[in-house]
Amino acid sequence: MFALLLALGSSLAYGCADFLGGLGARRAHVLRTVLVAAPASLVVELLLWPVLGASFSPAAVGWGAASGVASAAAFALLYKTLAIGPMNVLSPVTALVSAALPVAVGLLQGERPGPAGLLGLPLALVAVLLVSAGHGADSARPSRTALLLAFGAGAAIALQLVFLHQAPSDSGVAPLIIGRAVSSAVTLVAAAVMYRALGPEKPAYAVSATAGALDSVANLLFLLAARSGDLTVVAVITALYPAGTVLLARAVLGERVHRGQLVGLGAAAVAVGLLALT
Numbered sequence: 001m002f003a004l005l006l007a008l009g010s011s012l013a014y015g016c017a018d019f020l021g022g023l024g025a026r027r028a029h030v031l032r033t034v035l036v037a038a039p040a041s042l043v044v045e046l047l048l049w050p051v052l053g054a055s056f057s058p059a060a061v062g063w064g065a066a067s068g069v070a071s072a073a074a075f076a077l078l079y080k081t082l083a084i085g086p087m088n089v090l091s092p093v094t095a096l097v098s099a100a101l102p103v104a105v106g107l108l109q110g111e112r113p114g115p116a117g118l119l120g121l122p123l124a125l126v127a128v129l130l131v132s133a134g135h136g137a138d139s140a141r142p143s144r145t146a147l148l149l150a151f152g153a154g155a156a157i158a159l160q161l162v163f164l165h166q167a168p169s170d171s172g173v174a175p176l177i178i179g180r181a182v183s184s185a186v187t188l189v190a191a192a193v194m195y196r197a198l199g200p201e202k203p204a205y206a207v208s209a210t211a212g213a214l215d216s217v218a219n220l221l222f223l224l225a226a227r228s229g230d231l232t233v234v235a236v237i238t239a240l241y242p243a244g245t246v247l248l249a250r251a252v253l254g255e256r257v258h259r260g261q262l263v264g265l266g267a268a269a270v271a272v273g274l275l276a277l278t
Helices: 002-027 030-052 058-084 087-108 115-132 144-166 174-193 205-228 231-238 242-253 259-276
Strands: none
Touching: 002 030, 002 205, 002 231, 002 242, 002 259, 030 174, 030 205, 058 144, 058 174, 087 115, 087 144, 087 231, 115 231, 115 242, 115 259, 144 174, 144 205, 144 231, 174 205, 205 231, 231 259, 242 259
């Protein structure tokens, strides 16, 4: 139950971070937003170091670095995917893959949910699909390249979570610090290479920094949840993060929540209840 609550907190934090990051990216090039968010995220993790401790063993450093590379790849693939579109098809594909792969890894590692979990897991995957989908008005078919990018983005997000889960349980926040440092370095290199394409617009510093801080909180809550519960349950609950983004977009921007998304939110609530019974 504790792991479930941590996973729900992680999902909410990821959803809020994505919403704020999206707002920041409206004002300036997305890389400019990330160049503010990434250092803010790293600062939060460094502040957590004295509180939660950090053991930089070879395994912690290795898995943390791997999660950082996966995080950078996920960022690049996700935005490339959404730029090609159609978003209402590709976004749920990415979300579903990012949820399903960690579940498969958990099952392969011997995790076995109870009867309620056997109902809750597939229902949660359906909820992820529905919540992250748009209204479906755009009937355009995605290209093969776009679908491959969507699968790649989902796989990269999933790998980031799986790699964090593989880090030693006594390593504290070391995997998060290493991972953020690596992903920040990759982002800096990308920004240097693409400097002329970034444009003159200044990023929304406060919004971008808050998005980065929330992303760190989400990563921490996921790591704590994965250490105290099953990856199969924690990953699929965490993957419900589009729900937070959808609700914030409704509350702040007045965006419409479509019928399918409402069904997805209801399915998510039922799925969480079932998973709580495992």
